[in-house]
Amino acid sequence: MKRLLSVFLIVIVFLGFSFTLEDMLNNENMFVILYESLTKNNGKDGSSWVSVNGLVYDLSDVKAWASGMHANGRFKAGKEYTYEIYSISPHGKAIVEKYKPIGILGFTIEDLKKFNSEKFLISYEGIVYDVTNSKTWKEKIGFNLENKEVTYFIKEKKYSDFTTWDNVYQVGILIIPYRDLSMYNGKNGMKAYVAVEGKIYDVSYSKRWKNGNHLNKHSAGEELTYEIIKFSPHGMKKLDNVFKIGYLVFQKNENYTIKENKVFKNGYLIGYCNAPQKIGQKLRNFCKT
Numbered sequence: 001m002k003r004l005l006s007v008f009l010i011v012i013v014f015l016g017f018s019f020t021l022e023d024m025l026n027n028e029n030m031f032v033i034l035y036e037s038l039t040k041n042n043g044k045d046g047s048s049w050v051s052v053n054g055l056v057y058d059l060s061d062v063k064a065w066a067s068g069m070h071a072n073g074r075f076k077a078g079k080e081y082t083y084e085i086y087s088i089s090p091h092g093k094a095i096v097e098k099y100k101p102i103g104i105l106g107f108t109i110e111d112l113k114k115f116n117s118e119k120f121l122i123s124y125e126g127i128v129y130d131v132t133n134s135k136t137w138k139e140k141i142g143f144n145l146e147n148k149e150v151t152y153f154i155k156e157k158k159y160s161d162f163t164t165w166d167n168v169y170q171v172g173i174l175i176i177p178y179r180d181l182s183m184y185n186g187k188n189g190m191k192a193y194v195a196v197e198g199k200i201y202d203v204s205y206s207k208r209w210k211n212g213n214h215l216n217k218h219s220a221g222e223e224l225t226y227e228i229i230k231f232s233p234h235g236m237k238k239l240d241n242v243f244k245i246g247y248l249v250f251q252k253n254e255n256y257t258i259k260e261n262k263v264f265k266n267g268y269l270i271g272y273c274n275a276p277q278k279i280g281q282k283l284r285n286f287c288k289t
Helices: 002-017 021-026 035-040 063-068 082-088 109-113 135-140 151-157 160-164 178-183 207-212 225-231
Strands: 032-034 049-052 055-058 103-107 121-124 127-130 169-177 193-196 199-202 243-250 257-259 262-265 268-273
Touching: 021 103, 021 169, 032 035, 032 169, 032 243, 035 049, 035 103, 049 082, 082 169, 103 109, 109 121, 109 169, 121 151, 135 160, 151 160, 151 243, 169 178, 178 243, 193 225, 225 268
Parallel strands: 032 103, 103 169, 169 243, 243 268
Antiparallel strands: 049 055, 055 103, 121 127, 127 169, 193 199, 199 243, 257 262, 262 268
16 A cells, blocks of 8 residues: 555656646646635635645645644645745645645736745746745845846846756746737837747847837737748747747637637637636636636
8 A cells, every 4th residue: 555655646746746837738738727816715715725836736625734724824825835845844845745736826927026025936938936045046136126027137147047046946837818918019118928829929129029010910919829820930939039938828718719728719729728716616617617
């Protein structure tokens, strides 16, 4: 029995921590759970969720997390605990690794702005990192960044190895809700973002996307999968100064085709589903409601 349990835990660890979060979106069909949804599932009115290493776990039926609290209230449900679990908890990551994750934690750009005191979160190439306790980050970059989406900044400064610095932890993915995409049109000081195959690209620094306009054919702030794949053979990857910065997430049914956690239009993948949960109800595919 012990041997079988050990094998089971090894499988869970492999599935939960060896795959990248993008792999889990595409291959494990995991839903995106908004940071806002995580905070609401704090155990007070129903479910008890916690997030570790970018994955959200439902610990509602775990006695050690009764009423949404663990270790005499030291840990509370509804929060992101990667640093605490890996560096502070005497039990380490075993607290949650033996449970199957229910989704991937997704932060919006507005969410990142909230983390300036107890935690300092940044986003690079679509992955959100906690750099709060990194001495190297403090010495080389500091905590006064106006923009928390730092893909261009990191590449320009040649700090792409920051993920190997001390106390840098992966805590989720950066998402742009479909309803917000149009704001990023490259005008009035806004960044210029476009969505292609479910990924968000920052085209703000590309000469071919001046003021959010590409050769008078495409505009920033739009979902362009069909247009890019069908009519632009070079795609996005061959354009200079174009960077993947996140993922497009749908929070309601926009009359597109839904397959598991993915949204399709004209047969092409265009985004991913948010699967929120009203307190006390089962997880559901929000895209289908």
